[in-house]
Amino acid sequence: MSHPLLRRLRPDNFSLALIATIVLASLLPCRGGFAHFMDVLTDAAIAALFFLHGAKLSRQSVLAGATHWKLHLTVFACTFVLFPVLGLLIRPLGEWLLTPGLYAGVLFLCTLPSTVQSSIAFTSMAGGNVPAAVVSASTSSLIGVFLTPLLVGLLLAQHGGVSGKAVVDILLLLMLPFVLGHLSRPWTGVFMDRHARMLKLSDHGTILLVVYTSFSAAVVGGLWHETPTSALIATFAIDAGLLTAVMLINVFASGRLGFSREDRIAIFFCGSKKSLASGMPMARVLFAGQAASFGALVLPLMMFHVTQLMVCAVIAQRLAARARVR
Incomplete structure (x- = not known):
């Protein structure tokens, strides 16, 4: 394996920070009053994050999506239909190789919306349709606030599903700040457009907070004692396998x-991508009463x-190189 390829496969700084946060929560979990x-x-940071996401999303970009509905429907079908179907199809394998919490985490992963920043970045790097990626990824994230809790309730019925309180909490903690942020756009839009990096830092900081607090509770509840190494390897x-299957089906279907x-x-x-930025806050609300198993529920995500x-970094660079040859 060449050195350039090794550099491309190196995890990004945020992924390394994510791993470091898990290690910190495992060694020094927060307890009691702290x-x-x-x-x-963490709840305050999540509400602020969704307010910023609402302020960043322009109404024009959402309306522009109607002009390329076939592309957006294809993306939504991959995100909210194909992934859940594959998650259910691997149930026998998941129940054999994984713990119940880890398999429930795989199903939760399958219900999540697409990423925003990285989907757009990779599309741009590879020479794809960036405006379409902006609309699809942003709209997917918005729809996911409504659709993910419904899909979780359907797919995880035998794991307790989601309660009415969890749906209300999603609306109050995630959707209400998002709507308020979007309504504030006439006053905050210019500032958000000029300080896009602030939203990325807010994304990352909030995720690390959720990971630390949630993994602390899971570690105190005995996460690492109850999860065998073989199950972790099988989860990876x-x-x-899920990522590979979706990518292959995606390439075939979009070509046809x-x-x-x-x-x-x-x-x-x-x-083909799933949002950690949306997934971690949603998991915190949807699985609020399952602190001991929370770590297993979000490990697959x-x-x-990271995967x-x-x-995608390798594929985007190869597509870009192929385009330059043309």
Whole structure:
């Protein structure tokens, strides 16, 4: 393996920070009063994050999506239909190789919306349809606030599903700040457009807070004592298999549907990725009463996050190089 390829496969700085946070929570979990303080701080950070996302999303970009509905429907089908179907199809394998919590985490992963920043970045790097990627990824994230809790309730019925309180909490903690942020856009829009990096830092900081507080509770509840190493390895293999299957089906379907090269690239990156930025806050609300098993429920998502970034980085650079040769 060449050195350039090794550099491309190296996890990004945020993924390394994610791993470091898990290690910190495993060695120094927060307890007692400090844990309660961190929970309140994390909820406040989540509400602020969704307010910023609402302020960033322009109404024009959402309306522009109607002009390329075939592409967006294809992305949504990959995100909210194909992934859940594959998650259910691997049930026998998941129940054999994984713990119940880890398999429930795989199903939760399958219900999540697409990423925003990285989908757009990889589409741009590979020479794809960037405006379409912006609309698809942003709209997927918005729809996911409503659709993910419904899919979780359907797919995880035997794991307790989601309660009415969890749906109300989603609306109050995630959707209400998002709507308020969007309504504030006439006053905050210019500032958000000029300080896009602030949203990325807010994304990352909030995720690390959620990971630390949630993993602390899971570690105190005995996460690492109850999860065998073989199940962790199997989780990574299943994540990699899911990503590979979706990418292959995605390439085949977008080709058969007659999309242009630029559109196929946008569909490929938006339709094969899952959002850690949306997933961690949603998991915190949806599984609020399952602190002891929370770590297992989100481990598949975090493994998938690192895997998709590494794989997509290599593919995007190869597509870009192929375009330059043309």
